[in-house]
Amino acid sequence: MTIESQQLTGADEVEDPILEIKNASVTYDGGDTHVLNDVTFSIERDEIVGVVGESGSGKSMLASAMLDAIPAPGRLSGEILYHPDEDTTIDVLNLSDEELRSYRWADVSMVFQGAMSSFNPTMKVGSHFKDTLRAHDEDVSEGMDFARQLLSDLYLDPERVLDSYPHELSGGMQQRALIALSMLLEPEVLVMDEPTAALDLLMQRSILMLLEDLKEKYEVTMVFITHDLPLVASLADRMAVLYAFELVEAGPRDQIIGQSGHPYTRALLNSTPNIDAPLEDMKPIPGKSPAPVNVPDGCSYADRCPLASEECTAFDPEFQLIEDEHSVACHHWEQARAEIALNFAGADEIGVSKGGDSR
Amino acid sequence: MGNYYIRRTARVFATVFIVTSLTFGLIRLLPGGPFTQLRVRLLRQGVPASEVDARIANLQNIQPDAPLWRQYIDYMLSAMQGDFGESISLGKPVAQVVAEAVPWTVFIVLVSTVLIFLFGILLGAIQAYWEGSRFDKAISALSISLMSIPFYVIAVLALFILAYQFQWFPTAGTHGTDVEPGLTLEFLVSALEHAALPIFSYTIGGIGGQALAMRGNSIQVLGNDYVEVARLRGLADRRIATWYVARNAILPLYTGFLLLLGFRLGGTVILEQIFSYPGLGYYLWSALESNDYPLMMGTFLVITVALVIGVYIADLTYSKIDPRISQGESDAY
Numbered sequence: 122m123t124i125e126s127q128q129l130t131g132a133d134e135v136e137d138p139i140l141e142i143k144n145a146s147v148t149y150d151g152g153d154t155h156v157l158n159d160v161t162f163s164i165e166r167d168e169i170v171g172v173v174g175e176s177g178s179g180k181s182m183l184a185s186a187m188l189d190a191i192p193a194p195g196r197l198s199g200e201i202l203y204h205p206d207e208d209t210t211i212d213v214l215n216l217s218d219e220e221l222r223s224y225r226w227a228d229v230s231m232v233f234q235g236a237m238s239s240f241n242p243t244m245k246v247g248s249h250f251k252d253t254l255r256a257h258d259e260d261v262s263e264g265m266d267f268a269r270q271l272l273s274d275l276y277l278d279p280e281r282v283l284d285s286y287p288h289e290l291s292g293g294m295q296q297r298a299l300i301a302l303s304m305l306l307e308p309e310v311l312v313m314d315e316p317t318a319a320l321d322l323l324m325q326r327s328i329l330m331l332l333e334d335l336k337e338k339y340e341v342t343m344v345f346i347t348h349d350l351p352l353v354a355s356l357a358d359r360m361a362v363l364y365a366f367e368l369v370e371a372g373p374r375d376q377i378i379g380q381s382g383h384p385y386t387r388a389l390l391n392s393t394p395n396i397d398a399p400l401e402d403m404k405p406i407p408g409k410s411p412a413p414v415n416v417p418d419g420c421s422y423a424d425r426c427p428l429a430s431e432e433c434t435a436f437d438p439e440f441q442l443i444e445d446e447h448s449v450a451c452h453h454w455e456q457a458r459a460e461i462a463l464n465f466a467g468a469d470e471i472g473v474s475k476g477g478d479s480r
Numbered sequence: 481m482g483n484y485y486i487r488r489t490a491r492v493f494a495t496v497f498i499v500t501s502l503t504f505g506l507i508r509l510l511p512g513g514p515f516t517q518l519r520v521r522l523l524r525q526g527v528p529a530s531e532v533d534a535r536i537a538n539l540q541n542i543q544p545d546a547p548l549w550r551q552y553i554d555y556m557l558s559a560m561q562g563d564f565g566e567s568i569s570l571g572k573p574v575a576q577v578v579a580e581a582v583p584w585t586v587f588i589v590l591v592s593t594v595l596i597f598l599f600g601i602l603l604g605a606i607q608a609y610w611e612g613s614r615f616d617k618a619i620s621a622l623s624i625s626l627m628s629i630p631f632y633v634i635a636v637l638a639l640f641i642l643a644y645q646f647q648w649f650p651t652a653g654t655h656g657t658d659v660e661p662g663l664t665l666e667f668l669v670s671a672l673e674h675a676a677l678p679i680f681s682y683t684i685g686g687i688g689g690q691a692l693a694m695r696g697n698s699i700q701v702l703g704n705d706y707v708e709v710a711r712l713r714g715l716a717d718r719r720i721a722t723w724y725v726a727r728n729a730i731l732p733l734y735t736g737f738l739l740l741l742g743f744r745l746g747g748t749v750i751l752e753q754i755f756s757y758p759g760l761g762y763y764l765w766s767a768l769e770s771n772d773y774p775l776m777m778g779t780f781l782v783i784t785v786a787l788v789i790g791v792y793i794a795d796l797t798y799s800k801i802d803p804r805i806s807q808g809e810s811d812a813y
């Protein structure tokens with residue numbers, strides 16, 4: 122992919138981006154291991170965007186990149202631009218340590234993958250809130266009032282939760298407490314990395330509903346990262362699909378669900394468990410995704426793609442706009458739409474209506 | 481929960497009771513019958529045959545001709561009152577010998593164990609922060625070699641070189657013979673001089689193990705998400721280092737500390753022998769050598785009870801200090 126092609130893509134399709142990720146790459150081992158490869162993606166103000174990818178595809182790397190918090194010794198290159206309002210641009214990767222410290226959590230906050238391990242086990246939950254307020258020179262008693270409000274918005278008993286040690290709370294309660302903690306400084310953007318992975322189906326549902334309410338009430342832009350496509354499909358306005366450390370498709374939710382152009386997205390849609398679909402219709406995607414080292418020339422999905430041609434293995438497919446706001450990195454996206462049938466009812470028309478029962 | 485405290489406390493008494501009973505049984509198991517040896521010795525010392533039984537009764541709080549159950553009850557009753565009879569070799573009440581010896585032993589063991597933990601935790605923490613550095617590797621290597629040297633080897637070497645060759649330190653005793661015990665500077669200096677080598681040799685070898693444990697704990701804690709999340713939340717490095725890393729790394733060492741304190745009391749049998757340092761261990765050893773059963777039992781009991789109480793305190797306080805541990809999980813002693 123060339124830089125010029127990048128500039129014509131999905132990134133520019135967003136009218137009022139709050140966060141722009143440009144050519145973000147993450148490498149380990151002095152550049153030999155690519156765990157995020159040239160990802161360009163913008164997040165619109167006040168939207169909920171869902172990022173989907175299988176385990177190990179680089180989802181957490183993308184999340185960390187937005188806060189310039191790649192785990193050492195990884196190296197992040199590219200550009201992360203934050204726009205607190207339409208006319209202001211903050212270049213996140215060039216912030217000083219002190220500026221970065223106040224940017225994180227206060228401007229762009231994050232719910233870490235695994236709520237259970239995000240709290241210090243020997244500290245009460247309330248102390249985590251106070252620590253955060255003090256670290257950002259906020260008024261503690263005012264901040265704690267806001268914390269209580271957030272907790273009750275999330276249907277938790279504030280006093281009880283604040284006075285508990287993490288292990289005294291259930292998984293769902295810890296998850297919600299962590300969401301409250303991440304909202305404590307009223308961030309503009311909330312990045313959530315697998316916020317529901319450890320929860321049962323019912324809890325996942327109710328957390329999604331709570332998140333929608335939170336988003337409305339506090340006008341926060343949400344990035345919801347998950348491996349569970351149907352889950353996020355019920356919540357997101359726009360979606361992006363990661364495969365092997367690269368973005369392969371991005372677009373409005375209905376487009377991704379019903380009109381996806383990338384063979385991987387279509388395979389993903391067909392492989393996800395669907396309560397209505399008979400078991401024999403479920404197709405696990407054959408093959409496995411490439412390792413971070415030696416990402417192959419050409420399309421990284423070629424090994425597993427039923428439509429792979431010589432062109433595919435020779436040239437990297439460009440991440441190109443195929444229709445309004447909808448970008449795909451595939452040489453044969455039209456063929457994919459025509460030849461790879463989606464196995465759930467109503468697909469290829471409009472998908473599943475938003476907020477409806479996508480499972 | 482209250483129930484747990486009661487049961488746990490009852491278990492301490494039960495353990496002490498059983499140990500005391502065992503010491504009674506042990507006397508009985510000695511070759512040649514319960515008091516044959518003692519009787520022979522008293523006779524040899526010129527004690528008239530008519531008085532021997534009375535002397536034995538006095539020494540051990542037991543009537544040699546009473547029925548076994550009677551002897552047992554007498555023995556237990558006086559032991560409970562802290563009366564262990566009279567030392568045969570020293571001619572003093574065992575309780576008095578023990579009372580004089582205990583402070584010195586406690587001093588040595590407490591100071592050296594605290595030093596082990598202080599240095600171990602400090603070194604281990606620094607190593608973990610600079611994991612893989614040259615400092616880390618050097619200290620790890622040193623720790624492992626120190627761990628493989630038994631403390632008595634260090635003790636003998638220290639005694640031979642620093643006390644006998646260089647004569648920097650005294651070779652025996654708890655304080656100078658010409659110094660009156662009391663709260664005087666002279667006495668304190670003299671006591672420290674005498675304790676320095678025992679404490680040194682009892683400390684140096686133990687530091688390695690604690691440093692390695694602390695290093696391992698810290699590295700494990702540093703890899704936890706909550707440390708990374710704390711950084712993202714903008715917390716100051718110092719706050720993270722103390723409340724998020726050190727606290728979680730040190731807590732698991734705490735029970736080990738109290739247990740070690742108890743077990744190291746036992747080690748003083750050898751240590752105090754090497755330095756002729758008249759503490760508990762020293763008297764236990766000399767009691768063994770001179771077949772001084774009352775003294776043997778007294779010192780043995782005190783060491784055992786101290787160990788049991790150490791575990792008891794560790795058990796009760798650990799749940800206070802580490803919120804993750806709920807009460808009643810430990811079943812030790």
Ligand SMILES: Nc1ncnc2c1ncn2[C@@H]1O[C@H](COP(=O)(O)OP(=O)(O)OP(=O)(O)O)[C@@H](O)[C@H]1O
Binds near residue numbers: 149177179
């Ligand atoms: N510290 C690290 N050093 C080297 N490689 C790493 C490191 N952390 C992660 N990786 C690699 O980076 C790739 C992407 O990791 P990432 O955590 O972003 O995946 P993910 O999509 O979040 O997966 P999951 O769904 O399991 O959370 C993986 O192949 C992983 O092996």
Ligand code: SF4
Binds near residue numbers: 422423424433451454
């Ligand atoms: S570019 Fe080729 S190999 Fe890659 S997804 Fe498209 S059709 Fe498949």
Ligand SMILES: [Mg+2]
Binds near residue numbers: 182234314315
């Ligand atoms: Mg992840």
